[in-house]
Amino acid sequence: MQLNLGLIIDQVGRDKGIDKETLIDALEAAMLKAAEKRFGLGKDIEASYDEEAGEIELFFFKTVVTEVTDEDTEISESDAADLDPDAVLGDSLGVKLSNEEFGRIDAQTAKQIIIQKVRDAERDIVFNEYSDKLNEIVTGIVQRFEKGDIIVDLGRAEAVLPKREQVRREGYRQGERVRGLVLDVGKEPRGPQVVLSRTHPNFLVKLFQIEVPEIYEGIVEVKGAAREPGERAKIAVTSHNPDVDPVGACVGVKGSRVQSVVQELKGEKIDIVHWSPDQAIFAKNTLSPAQVSRVVVDEVEHSMEVIVPDDQLSLAIGKKGQNVRLAVKLTGWRIDIITETDSTGKTKDVALSPEEALRKEVESADWGEESKGDEPSPATAGTAETAVSGVEKLDGVGPKTATALKDAGFVTIESVVGVDVEALAAIEGIGEKKAESIIEAAKAATGA
Numbered sequence: 001m002q003l004n005l006g007l008i009i010d011q012v013g014r015d016k017g018i019d020k021e022t023l024i025d026a027l028e029a030a031m032l033k034a035a036e037k038r039f040g041l042g043k044d045i046e047a048s049y050d051e052e053a054g055e056i057e058l059f060f061f062k063t064v065v066t067e068v069t070d071e072d073t074e075i076s077e078s079d080a081a082d083l084d085p086d087a088v089l090g091d092s093l094g095v096k097l098s099n100e101e102f103g104r105i106d107a108q109t110a111k112q113i114i115i116q117k118v119r120d121a122e123r124d125i126v127f128n129e130y131s132d133k134l135n136e137i138v139t140g141i142v143q144r145f146e147k148g149d150i151i152v153d154l155g156r157a158e159a160v161l162p163k164r165e166q167v168r169r170e171g172y173r174q175g176e177r178v179r180g181l182v183l184d185v186g187k188e189p190r191g192p193q194v195v196l197s198r199t200h201p202n203f204l205v206k207l208f209q210i211e212v213p214e215i216y217e218g219i220v221e222v223k224g225a226a227r228e229p230g231e232r233a234k235i236a237v238t239s240h241n242p243d244v245d246p247v248g249a250c251v252g253v254k255g256s257r258v259q260s261v262v263q264e265l266k267g268e269k270i271d272i273v274h275w276s277p278d279q280a281i282f283a284k285n286t287l288s289p290a291q292v293s294r295v296v297v298d299e300v301e302h303s304m305e306v307i308v309p310d311d312q313l314s315l316a317i318g319k320k321g322q323n324v325r326l327a328v329k330l331t332g333w334r335i336d337i338i339t340e341t342d343s344t345g346k347t348k349d350v351a352l353s354p355e356e357a358l359r360k361e362v363e364s365a366d367w368g369e370e371s372k373g374d375e376p377s378p379a380t381a382g383t384a385e386t387a388v389s390g391v392e393k394l395d396g397v398g399p400k401t402a403t404a405l406k407d408a409g410f411v412t413i414e415s416v417v418g419v420d421v422e423a424l425a426a427i428e429g430i431g432e433k434k435a436e437s438i439i440e441a442a443k444a445a446t447g448a
Contacts, residue, residue, distance in 0.1 A: 005068070005077060008150070009023045009024065009027075012118070017122075017125060018118065018122065018125065019121075022117075022121045023071075023118070023121075024049045025117075026114055026117030026118060026121070027047075027049065027114060028047040028049060028054055028056060029047070029117060030114045030117065030247070031043060031047045031056045031058060032046070032047040032058070035047070035058050036150065043060065043073070044060070044061040044062075044073070044092070045058060045059065045060055045061070046058070046059045046061065046094065047059075057096055058096070059094035059095060059096050060094070060095045061092050061094050061095075062074055062075040062092070062095055063075070063090065063091070063092055064076075064077060064080040064087050064088065064090060064091045064092075065077075065089065066089065073363045075095065076196075077089065083095065083214050092369065095445065102322065107131075118392060123187075123191050123192055124190065126156055126157045127187060127192040128187060129156070129157075129267075129420050130154075130157060130182060130185045130192060130194050131185045133182045134182050134183075134184075134185065135181065135182065135202055135206070136181070136182055136206065137179055137180070137181055137182075137203070137206045137207070137210070138154055138159070138182055138194075139154075139177060139178070139179045140152035140153050140155070140159060140177070140178060140179075140180075140196075140198070141153045141175060141176070141177060141178075142172045142174050142175060142176045142177075142178055143158070143172075143174070143442065144174065146160075147163075147301060148162075148163035149161065149162050149163055150166065150172060150178070152196060154176060154194065155268065156192055157191070157192055159180070159194035159195070159196050160181075160189075160193065160194070160195055160196065161178070161180055161196045161197075162195065164199075165180075165183065165195070165196065165197035165198060165199050165200070166199070167198050167199055167229045167230040167265075167266065167268075168229070168230055169230040170198070170230065170266050178198075179198075179264065180196030180197055180203070181196060181197045181198070181200050181202055181203040181206060182196060183195045183196060183197040184187060198229070199227070199229040201224075201225040201226060201227050201233075202225070204225050204227055204233055204235060204261070204265070204270075205222050205235070206236045207260075207261045207264055207265070208222060208235065208257075208261060209222075209230055211252070211257045211258075211260050211261055212249055212250050212252070212257055214239075214244060214246075214249045215237075215249075215250075218240065219239065219240055219241050219244055219249075220237055220238070220239050220240070220244060220249050220250070221237065221238050221239075221240060221246075222235060222236070222237055222244045223236045223238055223275040224236045224275070224330050225402050226323070226326045226327075226329035226330040227268075227326075227329070228322060228326065229268070230265075230266065230268055231268065231269070231322065231339065232268065232269045232271070232318075232322055232323075232326065233265075233268055233269070233270050233271070233326070234270075234271045234272075234273060234286060234326045234327070234329075234330050235250070235270065235271070235272055235273070236273050236274070236275040236282070236285075236286070236330055237249075237250055237272060237273075237274070237275060238274070238275040238276075245415070245419040245420070245423070246274065246275075247272050247273070247274060247410065247415060247423075248419040248420050248423035248424075250272045250276060251272065251423050251424040251426060252320075252423070252426070253423070253426060254425065254426035255426040255427070256426075258270060258272065258305070271288060271289075271326075273286055273288055273330075273411070274283040274411070274412075274415055278319065279297060279304070279331065279333065280295040280297055280304065282331060283295055283304050283306065283327065283331050283333060283335060284306070284411075285411060285412075286326070286327035286330050286331055287306065287308075287316050287323065287324070287327050287335075287337075288406050288410070288411045289315065289403060289406035290308060290312045290315040290316035291308065291309060291312050291390060292306055292308055292312075292316070293307045293308055293309060293340055294307050295307070295410065301334070302333055302334065303333060303334035303335070303336065304331075304333050304334070304335050304336070305336050305338065305343075306335055306336065306337045306338070307338055307339070307340055307343045308337060308338075308339060309338070309339070309340055310339045310340060310341050313337065313339050316337050317337060324337060324357075333390040376401070390402070390406075390411060390412060390413070391405045391406065391410055391411065391415075391416060391438075391442075393413065393414055394413060394416070394438060394441040394442060394445060395441045395444075395447070396434075396437055396438065396441060397438060397441070400429065401430060401434075401438075404425075404427050404428060404429050404430060405427065405430075405438075410424070413442050413445050413446060414442075414446060416438060416439060416442035417439070417442045417443055417446055419439065421435045421439065422435075423435075424438060424439065
């Protein structure tokens, strides 16, 4: 009983997820290689799959001659006429090998070639699949540990979570589920090498994309993220819809969304800040929860001098400089923090052009106090975006409440306007009624 290869090709294709054409090519190549090994190199042999018969056919191509001197490469006119009545001298005629000839082919050689071809096809499929998942989050099972690296079973492939891409404070056990960002996919002799990361800033961004529908839909955009893995992170967001508060959307009802991200990151603290096209305002937001008096921007040196009240210096710098380091990573600017006392008398009186005077006054606009006086000066008129009032100025907001609001990312009065009551109520120490009064006070203060 002759074996029907068509059924085997269909079955293997379904089990391995390999295209039928790929399997047929592998079979043809295997049979051709085995035939060359059996009959010797230099022979004109061709392999072809007959779909109707479900078999691989091998053909010897021989030249039609008057007198045969080499039976492997030549065929007589009379024998050629039996195969093809139209054959003439000089034609190349394909002579099909009989079943007996097939039986003499080295089957083990063909088997090895087919197995290798199928493995190569599988590896290509896995490589292409995970190449399309670069910078995406995948989930796997911890399989084993190798010199500090974690080998993760992704189902169709193995991935490695290198020691350098692991969070120091995290620990895993064999059989435990783990998520990671696909950082790189490389081709190795033993198969595709998928490299995962749990420390990359994009891992944080993708987690928020999963938890916050507004980010996935493009209503809220993540403009940047900075991390010190396992310790603290900052993420800057903005909204393309004036009715949607980006920080509130990321916080979620009673903090549910941000807490899901924090839980995945094993307790890593996350500051969600408003992004602003004004680099001075953005820098001020990134230094939250510290209060900032004013910011002086040096475009030439790509640096900022941030002046803070004396009692806010340690808060602005953060534990071991963590807060300012994250702010530098997030803004991309060099940031120098000094106190108001240190900044006194630092500048010299020089003759400035009207344009320079205007720019200097705008840059040094007061951030921590409301303007004093009934009318803005001509130099500061139209620069309301630079002077931002903090939430501590709202009626009914005490020091503790202000600190809680800033820790949650609500630094300015403007950031509170339009936010959901549930988002504020989710902050520790602020109930629903208090949240309503804070929002009303913010609307009254801004005229919204």
